[in-house]
Each structure stands twice: as C-alpha cells, then as structure tokens.
Amino acid sequence: xxxxxxLFAGRVRHTAAPGLPPGGVEGPRRRxxxxxxxxxxxxxxxxxxxxxxxxxxxxxPSALYKHFPSKEHVLAALVQHGYAMHHQTLLDGLxxxxxxxxxxxxxxxxxxxxxxxxxxxxxxxxxxELHALPEALLGPVVALRDASAxxxxxxxxxxxxxxxxxxxxxxxxxxxxxxxxxxIPLWFHPGLGLDIDTMAHRQALLALRxxxxxxxxxxxx
Amino acid sequence: xxxxxxLFAGRVRHTAAPGLPPGGVEGPRRRxxxxxxxxxxxxxxxxxxxxxxxxxxxxxPSALYKHFPSKEHVLAALVQHGYAMHHQTLLDGLxxxxxxxxxxxxxxxxxxxxxxxxxxxxxxxxxxELHALPEALLGPVVALRDASAxxxxxxxxxxxxxxxxxxxxxxxxxxxxxxxxxxIPLWFHPGLGLDIDTMAHRQALLALRxxxxxxxxxxxx
DNA sequence: GTCTATACTATGATAGAC
DNA sequence: GTCTATCATAGTATAGAC
Numbered sequence: 315x316x317x318x319x320x321l322f323a324g325r326v327r328h329t330a331a332p333g334l335p336p337g338g339v340e341g342p343r344r345r346x347x348x349x350x351x352x353x354x355x356x357x358x359x360x361x362x363x364x365x366x367x368x369x370x371x372x373x374x375p376s377a378l379y380k381h382f383p384s385k386e387h388v389l390a391a392l393v394q395h396g397y398a399m400h401h402q403t404l405l406d407g408l409x410x411x412x413x414x415x416x417x418x419x420x421x422x423x424x425x426x427x428x429x430x431x432x433x434x435x436x437x438x439x440x441x442x443e444l445h446a447l448p449e450a451l452l453g454p455v456v457a458l459r460d461a462s463a464x465x466x467x468x469x470x471x472x473x474x475x476x477x478x479x480x481x482x483x484x485x486x487x488x489x490x491x492x493x494x495x496x497x498i499p500l501w502f503h504p505g506l507g508l509d510i511d512t513m514a515h516r517q518a519l520l521a522l523r524x525x526x527x528x529x530x531x532x533x534x535x
Numbered sequence: 536x537x538x539x540x541x542l543f544a545g546r547v548r549h550t551a552a553p554g555l556p557p558g559g560v561e562g563p564r565r566r567x568x569x570x571x572x573x574x575x576x577x578x579x580x581x582x583x584x585x586x587x588x589x590x591x592x593x594x595x596p597s598a599l600y601k602h603f604p605s606k607e608h609v610l611a612a613l614v615q616h617g618y619a620m621h622h623q624t625l626l627d628g629l630x631x632x633x634x635x636x637x638x639x640x641x642x643x644x645x646x647x648x649x650x651x652x653x654x655x656x657x658x659x660x661x662x663x664e665l666h667a668l669p670e671a672l673l674g675p676v677v678a679l680r681d682a683s684a685x686x687x688x689x690x691x692x693x694x695x696x697x698x699x700x701x702x703x704x705x706x707x708x709x710x711x712x713x714x715x716x717x718x719i720p721l722w723f724h725p726g727l728g729l730d731i732d733t734m735a736h737r738q739a740l741l742a743l744r745x746x747x748x749x750x751x752x753x754x755x756x
Numbered sequence: 757g758t759c760t761a762t763a764c765t766a767t768g769a770t771a772g773a774c
Numbered sequence: 775g776t777c778t779a780t781c782a783t784a785g786t787a788t789a790g791a792c
Binding site for chain 4: 342373374376377380381
C-alpha cells in the first residue's frame with residue numbers, strides 16, 4: 315500500500331504514450347500538445363516553462379509560437395480536447411442503453427471510469443490545471459464540463475422520481491459518484507492486476523449501491 | 536448547477552478565515568502560513584511568488600526568510616500541519632466508537648468529511664500542491680497520509696472478514712470512499728443550505744451502502 | 757525582525773535571418 | 775516553420791544597515 319500509492323492524494327504515475335486521445339488536431343500542433351500533456355501532468359502548468367516544453371520537443375521556444383499564441387492557449391487546447399472527448403464518450407455510452415435510469419447510471423459511470431483510466435494524463439491536466447486558465451479561455455471549456463455534470467444529475471433525478479433510486483441527498487450523491495471517477499488517475503494503473511473494464515464495472519456497481527438500486531440488467535457481474 | 540459549481544473539477548470558492556486549524560505554530564510563522572494557505576489554494580504553489588506572499592503580508596520578501604528557509608518549506612509546513620491534524624481527527628473519532636467495523640467506517644467517513652468541509656483551503660493545498668514538494672521534504676509528510684489510508688483499508692478488511700461488509704473490490708471501494716472526502720472542498724460550501732454535519736452523516740451512509748452494510752447503530756438518520 | 761538594495765537566474769514572448 | 779539572438783519582466787534568495 316506504499317510505493318506512494320494514494321487513496322487521498324498524489325500525482326501521475328506512469329508515462330503511458332501517447333496520452334492524448336486520437337481525433338481533433340494533427341501534425342505539429344498535436345506533437346506540442348502531447349509533450350505539454352506529459353509535462354503539465356507531472357509538474358503542473360506553472361511548474362512547466364516554455365523552455366521545458368521546447369527541450370522535450372528538441373526545438374527552440376520560439377518555434378512553438380508559430381502554432382500557439384501563448385502557453386495558456388496550449389493548456390486551453392488540452393482542456394478543450396479533454397472535455398470534448400469525455401462528453402462525447404458519455405453521450406455515446408448513453409445511446410447504447412434504453413430509458414431505464416438504472417441502466418443509464420450504470421453505463422454513465424462505466425464509460426466515465428474507462429475514460430479516466432485510459433487517458434489518465436489528460437484527466438489530471440484537465441482536473442488539476444484548469445485553475446491556471448484565465449477567464450477568457452475558461453468559458454467555452456467549462457460549458458462542456460457543466461453539460462456532463464448535468465447528465466448525471468438528470469439521471470439521478472429521473473431515477474428518484476420514478477422510484478427506482480433511493481437518493482439520500484442529490485448534491486452529496488452526485489458529488490460522490492463524480493469524485494470516484496475523477497480520482498481514478500491518481501490510484502489506478504495497469505500493474506494493479508485489475509483491468510480497466512473490471513474496475514469500471516465495479517465503479518458502476520458502487521454507484522448503484524449509493525443510489526439504493528442494487529439490481530440492474532447490466533449489473534450481473 | 537452553474538455559477539461554476541463542479542462535480543468534476545474546480546478550485547476553491549470562498550475565502551473563509553482563518554483557514555488554518557488552530558494548534559502547532561503561533562506568531563509570525565502562523566501569519567505567514569495563513570497567507571500562504573490562501574494564495575496556494577487559489578493560484579497554486581508555482582502560481583504564487585514570494586513577492587505575492589510578501590504583498591499580502593505587507594512586508595518585504597526578505598522578511599519571510601527569517602521564518603522559513605525557502606518557499607518550499609512554507610508549503611511543507613502547511614502539508615505537514617494538514618496531514619497531522621487530519622490523522623489526529625481520524626484517531627479521535629475512532630476512539631469514540633466500539634469494535635464494530637460498521638460503526639468504525641461510519642465515524643471514519645464522518646470525521647473525514649467534517650475535516651475536509653471545515654478546512655477546505657488546507658485540504659486543497661494538501662491534495663493539489665503536494666506534487667510541488669521536492670523529495671527531501673516529501674517523505675515525513677507522506678508517512679502520515681499512508682497511515683490514514685491504512686486505517687480505512689484495515690476497517691474494510693476487518694468488516695469483510697467478519698461478514699458485516701460485502702466489499703466488491705478493496706482498492707476500488709477504498710478509493711471511492713476516499714475520493715468522496717477529498718473532493719468536498721471543490722463543491723461543498725455553507726451557502727448550499729446543507730450543513731457540515733448533515734453532509735458528513737450522509738457521506739457515511741453512502742460509504743456504508745458501498746460496502747453493502749445498510750444498517751448501523753449510528754446510521755439511523 | 758524588518759527594511760533597502762541587489763545579485764543572479766528563469767521566464768514568456770518577439771524580431772528578423774534563412 | 776525553424777533557427778539565433780534578445781527584450782523586458784518576474785523569480786528566489788542574500789547582504790548588510792538599522
């Protein structure tokens with residue numbers, strides 16, 4: 315339980331390449347984003363200088379400014395990429411199930427967990443470096459995050475209204491379910507002998523337990 | 536659900552004074568720690584300069600170096616203070632209950648939640664800025680954190696062995712329970728119309744649900 | 757124990773040649 | 775689109791007077 319594992323705090327563990335999900339940008343912009351992703355995840359946005367980034371890329375700092383107008387724009391692109399991918403993942407998951415809140419919560423938690431486990435560097439940067447974005451770059455990005463949160467809240471509300479959930483307290487429960495996913499990059503890694511799909515499935519079971527809905531057509535191990 | 540609330544990410548919200556729990560240091564060192572706490576929580580360790588800190592204190596940067604040998608030592612003192620207070624809180628809580636794993640899990644989650652809700656600035660700095668500490672200052676501090684994590688794990692293991700818990704998966708469950716507490720400073724605030732004790736009690740209920748132990752002598756609302 | 761003054765380095769970003 | 779060279783500022787930390 316040591317080697318600096320952590321249920322309560324920590325930072326990123328392994329430097330899984332590529333780190334950045336496919337899609338969106340390509341070419342030199344992508345190369346820069348991948349390098350920045352690793353550095354920001356390990357040392358933080360303010361802990362990473364433009365020179366550090368240029369060193370990893372084996373380029374001069376000035377070369378980066380042909381692709382991004384500032385260091386902050388690099389972070390903004392990463393966060394945007396992360397939230398967009400994540401939100402799309404949630405929507406894709408929801409499309410695979412029916413109208414049952416139980417099934418919807420199950421799949422939402424499952425794909426959320428898979429997403430965080432599969433792209434831990436991106437999850438870290440998005441969650442822990444967002445505060446470094448200036449207001450101007452924050453707005454568009456936060457809208458996507460709020461949309462994802464709203465999905466969870468709506469499912470919990472519908473499940474309560476329909477009587478299939480027994481939700482103790484909406485904000486506390488939603489926050490607990492969200493927290494479970496967000497923290498994945500800080501403790502989960504392949505070396506645990508627990509594969510991503512199993513872990514994701516078990517998080518879904520935990521979420522269903524939290525809302526008092528132990529039975530699910532999808533929950534049968 | 537907007538105004539930048541956040542189930543999935545965020546930063547600190549309100550600047551509740553004093554922010555730093557009582558005990559330990561006093562005098563000028565304490566004044567410095569309190570100012571640093573607010574700044575580190577809001578802008579991060581690397582996002583805060585010694586000049587920023589001196590400005591808040593209405594002193595010259597050089598004055599700080601009579602009390603701390605470096606900026607990193609200020610962070611180390613904060614993290615140490617935070618982990619020590621937190622661990623003591625957990626132990627104090629456990630002393631108030633008997634040998635039942637159900638009661639022990641209940642009280643552990645409850646006092647953990649209260650601690651995070653009451654000292655959100657400190658929790659933020661401890662959890663999100665720990666990575667900025669150099670190895671030399673990290674060791675002693677991390678030992679306390681691991682001891683706290685071990686308490687939770689042992690309770691879960693005992694409860695499983697005694698048959699009062701049905702734990703789906705030890706690391707996943709422990710991480711989920713820990714995550715729930717760690718994220719409190721990012722969404723909970725007094726303005727929600729949910730007081731600390733109620734929220735803490737409900738987190739304890741959620742934890743008991745996660746381990747399949749819905750009944751508890753302390754859990755009766 | 758605080759001040760003024762300053763050393764020295766690192767930082768984000770730009771200019772202009774190729 | 776990358777390079778060399780450089781600017782202006784901000785960074786951590788120290789020296790020495792009071």
